[in-house]
Amino acid sequence: MNLKVAIICSDTLSAMGLKSLLHSHFNLDASIISHEQHQLLADMAMSSDFDFFIVDENTLVQNLNFFLPYRNKVILASPSRNNENNHSLKTITTTLPVESIVSALGKILKSSHLPSQKSNSLSAREIEVLKLVAAGKLNKEIANNLNISINTVLTHRKNITAKLGIKSTSGLSFYAIMNGFIKP
């Protein structure tokens, strides 16, 4: 599995346990991010650096503003089973036996929100243009915003449509939401 996972938990031992489990069962080398450091990740996450954030309840609640736009990428690690029925959030129950945690994690990682790897991925510049298109900006505004010519904007838009098979502004906006490029 080729996914980038960040573990952000206030409990260091839990974080290390999850890291070890991801490595042994899914061959994933997850990064442990310290509780205080994760604010620095905003830009990285916007560039889709991480596919998933595994967080505990404290971290999630204290940093809702940060995680809300990326809720599709968030996996809540909770000792309580009460969160299992929360369908708006991916959840693992840390007090269950290892096999149950592995099974839940496997299901989540498999159901990655990410677009198929078979599709052409967008360049960093195309993602910037996509975000502005999704925000309702006109081509002229996008050109001014990115300091490029309108023709370049049009070329980017043409390439985005060719890669994604999506042409309308609404369609591009929903695609951007699906992939965590913009807030819903």
Place this chain on the structure above:
Amino acid sequence: MLPIISPSTKLAQIIIDDPSIITVLNRFGISLGVGDTTIEQVCAEKHMNVAFFTTILNTFRDPSFFPEKILNSFQAHFIVDYLNKTNQSYLQFQLPNIERHFNLLISKSDALNSNLLIIMKFFTEVKTELMRRIDDDKNRWFPEILALENEHGNTHEGTVPPTDEEHDSIEDKINDLVSMFVIHLSGDYDVNLGQAVLLALDSLKKDISQNNRIRQRILMPLYQALASK
């Protein structure tokens, strides 16, 4: 390439060649179980104009079929009546069919697959836009065309026909919905229901596309010609 449909063509052969055409036949009160009836026979039975009926079927079946000259020879109310039936078919069958399958797909798929909910939201937006257009057709544009044809139209100032841009927008969005299923669907989902939604969307996409050809290239010029008289 399929042969052109003529008055002597059998209905069964048309449906076997392209089953999606049944949605068009339904609008003329024809449903499955057609026996060996020909176009000519069914038109006589249902008091329909044979030339108009074959032209609509050929237009639907073959995107390269150019009906402009033929359809221009019909009175506007034939086309308005057909488009009204088309709009009703969207409201009563095609949109609910997509919605029903989509809701089932969501309920039978992994609750973690948030992609489906986002695509459903997009579908709802497209549906709302299409319903707005249908409402405008029914309450404003079509009555105005019929009034003009019957020479009851007075002044036409302030009336704005639907723009091509609006039509393209709905067509583009349905194309995008199909692309989202074909290219970007991911995660665990019920495969059969996923394909059922795709086929229902594709059927609507084809219908809207042919509908737009008739609206933009036939009805709009007819409307403009009537309004300028």
